[in-house]
Amino acid sequence: MSKVTTLEEAAASIPDGSTVAIGGLSMNSAPMALVRELVRQQKKDLDLVAIVAGMAVDWLVAGGCVRRVMSGLVSFEGLGLAPNFRAAVQSGQVAIEEYSEHLLICRLQAQSYNLPFMPTKAGLGTDVLGLHAESGAVREEKDGPTGEHYVACTRLAVDVALVHAHEADMRGTTRVNPKLVWMDNEIVNAATRSVASVERVVDSAAFTEEPERTTYPRFMIDTVAPAPRGAYPCSCFPDYSHDSGFFTEYSMATRDPEEFSRFFQERVVSPDTWEDFLAVNNVSTAVSA
């Protein structure tokens, strides 16, 4: 049975209120085509897990899709703060559950390995731990025999992981070229279900010929949605880099709410298909393989 479907159907399978983990690292390889579909379908009350994120979180917040963000970092790096995320957290419209990068990775690993917690020294001595005092989601402990301090990071259940990759076959075997996945494997391993948008769907022979280059086995990827340039305006190394121009125009537009609303509709939400979206943003789909 083919796991290949459209971006629309892949997004439609995600109910309101889901815990959705978003792949990528800052401006690298975020699953933007899938995220755009979530915005278009006006999802509500999503709890996002976004370890080191930027534009994907900002689109979902701008689209009114988000209840809570679990994250270590949300920014546009040197191009500025993520404007809608910043405003929504400041106004209390969106809740933030504060982590560091590695605390969140460890919670996902505890989930993946089916262990009560994963220990790390990350976060020791910071104010991040105090924010979790009530829930105990991450908590400082001391190892009895050695007296060493560590942070116990408890399981974090994720309903669906969204990642962007280079190639998949119809059975869901998926490849990132060649293996640069940042934390994406952590969210795929932790999630009940995973959706990969891919630059291209390839024949299964592409994997059997080079099995050492496979990133995710087919039993870990449930849905494959073709999306050439599917990380735009983020990068998909080595095929294409992030588009600083889009980040800058987007940030400039947020200075005026009406202008942003117009920009967001015209440049992000309104185009009917991903190909239309790329055309509106003057992005060529001629991607080097």
Next chain:
Amino acid sequence: MSTPVPGYDCTIDELMVVTFSRAMSNDTRAFNGAVSFIPVCGYLLARRTHAPELVWAASSIAVDADPDEIGDSTLSDSLWGGASMLSNSPFDFWTYAQGARYNTFAFRGAQMDAYGNVNNTVIGPYDAPKVRLPGGGGMADLGAMIPRIYLWSSTHDPRTFVDHLHFRSGIGWGDGGDHRERMGMPGGPQLCITNMCVFDFEPASKRMRLASLHPEVTADQVQEATGFEVLMPDGEIPTTARPTAEELHILRTEVDPTSARLREF
């Protein structure tokens, strides 16, 4: 903006990069995070001058990268040219970091305190922030793991150097004294390089202490621009050493020909 350093034939960003570079050595094994133009320039310069064996993983990913120029992001692929390895996050990077195979990391915050702890999470109360900042990212993790921590700031003023952080996103020397040691953390902050001066950390209290003043900056001016009491060294305070013509030439023509470092100023 590029500000000239009186008498030095260079600008303040260049002086900061060279000072950072000179603090590195052949056994430095470093990596970088977001918006880290000064350290990135510093690692590349050190490798091209006195520390050819220095290890630097661009964006914490691309080991031994040797980019033609530095783009608008220190986390993006524009920095990865010439790498000998593109490493993955959990099984490569976090292993090398937790095991202190990587031994050097530089971070900065919107706020920094006397102990080199940093805030990059909120300005104002956490529950009702005046400004929501990006978050601590990896600094909460790496502050506890990496033995040689370096701080820098291109905005030396009382808003940045504060007595009390609004939020401690990343740990430097913590509460000072033997706090890190008690927590089982290796090393700690070594230097803080700013646009006015260089701080080291007084060995007992682990508080920032004036190590050198940039040309024509006075200790009084540093104290005025700092929201906590600055410790003074015994004896005369040295002037931050002058960059050599070779260092400046390599920085300007090979390391950062497009002056990406000015994105921090």
